[in-house]
Amino acid sequence: SLDLESNVNYTKNRGDGFRNYSLTDQYGTNLTNISLESESPNLNIGNRGGLRYGITNTITNNSVSVELSATQGYQRSKEYKIAINQATNEIDEAYSGDYTRNNNILSASLSLARGWNNKGISFRTNVSYEKTTVKNDERIPTEVFNQKDLNDINIQVGLMFRNFSFSLNSQSQIPNVEQLSSILNNTNPLSLSAGNPNLKNSRVYTANLYFNNR
Numbered sequence: 001s002l003d004l005e006s007n008v009n010y011t012k013n014r015g016d017g018f019r020n021y022s023l024t025d026q027y028g029t030n031l032t033n034i035s036l037e038s039e040s041p042n043l044n045i046g047n048r049g050g051l052r053y054g055i056t057n058t059i060t061n062n063s064v065s066v067e068l069s070a071t072q073g074y075q076r077s078k079e080y081k082i083a084i085n086q087a088t089n090e091i092d093e094a095y096s097g098d099y100t101r102n103n104n105i106l107s108a109s110l111s112l113a114r115g116w117n118n119k120g121i122s123f124r125t126n127v128s129y130e131k132t133t134v135k136n137d138e139r140i141p142t143e144v145f146n147q148k149d150l151n152d153i154n155i156q157v158g159l160m161f162r163n164f165s166f167s168l169n170s171q172s173q174i175p176n177v178e179q180l181s182s183i184l185n186n187t188n189p190l191s192l193s194a195g196n197p198n199l200k201n202s203r204v205y206t207a208n209l210y211f212n213n214r
Helices: none
Strands: 002-013 018-024 030-037 040-056 063-085 097-118 121-139 143-161 164-173 202-211
Touching: none
Parallel strands: none
Antiparallel strands: 002 040, 018 030, 030 063, 040 063, 063 097, 097 121, 121 143, 143 164, 164 202
16 A cells, blocks of 8 residues: 655744844853844645555464655744844844754654464564654854764564463654754753754653453
């Protein structure tokens, strides 16, 4: 079977308000106050596709399937900011202009599933390999580019026999763009934060054991 899906969302804020930022250089020195014009276009695109092929023996109910899937998410935002020098109260041309952000996340996975039934025992397993590339390109106003390649293997195992069942799942969670970005977020001067470009996937293990004696 073949499954395809695409979503596009475009928004543009046309409000009249402004909001203030504090801007620091690489040494943490407070340089300017930033006024952000409220008009800002944002574009979000999401694509997903999958191809699955499976065979099932209708007599024994044994099955095997292979699935190849891919997802892609793209986000582009643009804001115009005016920087005011705190010392002179004049426009700081070096930090004024269009602040743009381009985020692109591409993920592809290949999974193999196997089902087996014999004498009341049912066994299911699924093994998948996933590769994800996270790209972040920002102009703030100097251009900063980050790319992170992440690889992982996820395993799902299930066993059922009469009134007993057991399952074990492992699932990875990739860090998002904000968590990988090394750019200092100083929107709130009292709460500065920055991401870690060296982050790896986090992993969650889930085990379930069920027994019913009736």
